[in-house]
Amino acid sequence: MKFTKTLAAAAAMGFALTGVANADSHGETVQAGFIYVGPVGDLGWSYQHDQGRQAVEAEFGDMVETSFVESVPEGADAERVMSQMARSGVDIIFTTSFGYMDPTIAAAESFPDVRFEHATGYKRVENVSTYSARFYEGRYVIGEIAGAMTKSNKIGYIASFPIPEVVRGINAAYLAAKSVNPDVEFKVVWVYTWFDPGKEADAANALIEQGVDVIMQHTDSPAAMTIAEEKGIYAFGQATDMSNFGPTAQLTAIIDDWNPYYIERVKAVMDGTWESTDTWHGIADGMVAFAPMSDAMPADVAARAEATIAAIAAGEFHPFTGPLNKQDGSVWLAEGEVADDGTLAGMNFYVEGVDGELPN
Amino acid sequence: MDFSSLSPVAMIVLLIGAATPILLAAIGELVVEKSGVLNLGVEGMMIIGAVCGFVVAVNTDSPMLGLLGAAVGGAVVSMVFAFLTQYLLSNQVATGLALTLFGLGMAALMGRSYNGIRPPRMARLEVEGLSDLPVVGKLFFSHDPVIYLSIALVFAVWYFLNRTRAGLVLRACGENHEAAHSLGYNVQLIRFGAIMFGGACAGLGGAYVSLVRVPQWTEGMTAGVGWIALAIVVFAAWKPWRVILGAYMFGGITILQLSLQALGISISGAYLSMTPYIVTIVVLVIMSADRKKASINAPACLGKSFHASH
Incomplete structure (x- = not known):
C-alpha cells in the first residue's frame, strides 16, 4: 500500500x-x-x-x-x-x-x-x-427525552444548513418534545457549517445565555457537548457516542452505523450484482442506533424512550403521524395519516408550533 | 420582539472569546509582515499550537504550561518556514501554504491519542472585590489571563514597532531590505526572529481555541481562523490597534448573529453568517480605494526574498 x-x-x-x-x-x-x-x-x-x-x-x-x-x-x-x-x-x-x-x-x-x-x-x-x-426516528426519541428533561422548557438546536435532512430532524424532535411537554419551546441557531468547533461552541454558549438547558445539534464536532458539560446542562451525542466529552451532559447519542451497508455494497461489487438503488434504513435495520441511556434520566423517561425505540423498530409508530399541520397552519397530514417518504425526503417546511422562519 | 433577554454583557464576553484567537494570530502576523515576510501558514501554526498546547496541558495538568508549549510549538514549526524562505530563498506564498497543510497533517498525527480527553480548566483572573461589580466586573475583571495577555501584546507590539530602535530596524527590513543590509543589519536573522514571534503568537491563538474556547482536541478545529487573521492584518492596514478593532468586530458580528438567532429573531441566518466576511471585504475595498494611502501602509518589501550578494 x-x-x-x-x-x-x-x-x-x-x-x-x-x-x-x-x-x-x-x-x-x-x-x-x-x-x-x-x-x-x-x-x-x-x-x-x-x-x-x-x-x-x-x-x-x-x-x-x-x-x-x-x-x-x-x-x-x-x-x-x-x-x-x-x-x-x-x-x-x-x-x-x-x-x-x-x-x-x-x-x-x-x-x-x-x-x-x-x-x-x-x-x-x-x-x-x-x-x-432515517435519522428523524432517532431525533424523535431524543426529542422525547429532551422534552422531559428540560426545566426551563427551552431546548436549543444547533443546525447546520437548511436542507431537508436537517429540517426533518428539527420537526421530529419538536413534535416529540411537544408530545411530552406542551410548554416546550425550540430555539434554532443556524451556523452554516458542518464542522467549525469554535462556532459550534459559540452557538451553544449563545443558546445557554437564552436559558436553554438541553442542547441538540446537527453539526459534526463534539464542541457543543463539551460546552454543555462545562455549563452543567444536557446534550445529545451526534452521529457517534460523545460521552467522553460530556460524561454527565450526554443523555444518549444517535449513532450512525454504516458498517453493514458498506460491507453489503462492496460485496455486491465483488459479486457483480451491484446496481443503482435507494436505501433509507432506520432503527429497524440498525442503521440508526443509540448510546446507552444516561443515569441522569429518571427511570420513566428512559423507559418511555426504550418503548418508543421498540415501537418505531416494530413499525407500530411513525414519528410523522397525523393530524399534523404545517407552520403556517395549513393541513399536512390528516388524522392517522403517515408521511410518505417523498415528502419527507424533500421536507422544506416547519411543522406547526416551531418558532422562527425557515431560511431558504 | 423581546430583546430583554439579550444581555449585552454576556454577548461581549462571548465576543471577546471568539475574537481572541484571531487577535493573537493577527498581531503575530503583523510583526512578520512588518519585517517584509508574508507567511500564509498562520492556520498551520495555529493548529500546531492548538495540539501542542493541549498535549502539554493534559500531561502537566497545567493550562499555563500548555500555553507555553503552544507558543514553543508554533515557533518551532515556523522555523521550518523561516529556514526555507530566508536561507533557501523559497517562494514565501508557496512555502506558507505548504506550512498550513503540513501543520494540519502533523497536528492530526500528534493529536491521535488525545481524542475525547478533557484538558485542565483555565482559571479566570478574578480580582477581589472588582470581579463582583455588576457589569464592570464581568466586562473587565473576570476573563481568563490569555485575554489580558492578548491585549497587552498588542500594546507591546505597538510600542516595540514605533518607540524602540529595534522596532525601527525591523520595519526597515520590511520597507527596504537592501538599505537595512547596507547599514549592517542582518536582514535574514531579523526576519527569522520576526517569523518565530509570529509562530509563537499563532500557537497561542490555536491553544486558546483548544484550551479555552472549545476545551477539547478535534482535528482541524481551528477551522480557518488563521485565514481570517491574515485578512485582519490587511484590514488593519498593518497598524496594531486596528488589529484589535478588526478582530473584535469580526468576533462581534459572529456572536451577534448567533445570539439574535438564539433569541428567535428571524433574519435569515445565511445573511447574518455572511456579514463578517462582507464587512471585511467592504472595508478592504474602501481602504484600497485610496491607492496612495494603501501603498504607504503595506511594507514595501512584503513577500520579497532577500539575498545578500556580497
Missing part, C-alpha cells in the same frame, strides 16, 4: 487538507474509495463513516483495498477529487455528504464504469446509488 499526500486546490481552499491513501491497482481486489466532508478525527459524522470503511477492510481483508480523502469542501472541488479517485482505478466511491450530490452525478457521467454511492441525497443515475439513515 502506497500512501501519497496530495494537496487539494491549495490556492483556492487553503485549509482543505487532503490525504489520499492510494491503493495500487490489482486485478482481483476491489477498491473502494471514500470522500469525507470533515476530518476523520472529527469524532462525529466523518469519523463514523470512516469506521464503516475500516469495517469493510476488516470484513474482506486482502480482497479489498480502501482509500479516503478527508476534509473535501462541498461543491465544485469535490468533483475534482472524485475524478482523481476514479482515475486511480477505484471501483466504487462513497461520497458522504449532502453537498456532494451534483458533483457525484457529474463525476458519475464522466466515469460510467465506476460505481458511486451518495449519502443523504436524492439524485440517482445508472451508476449512482443513494443511501441514508
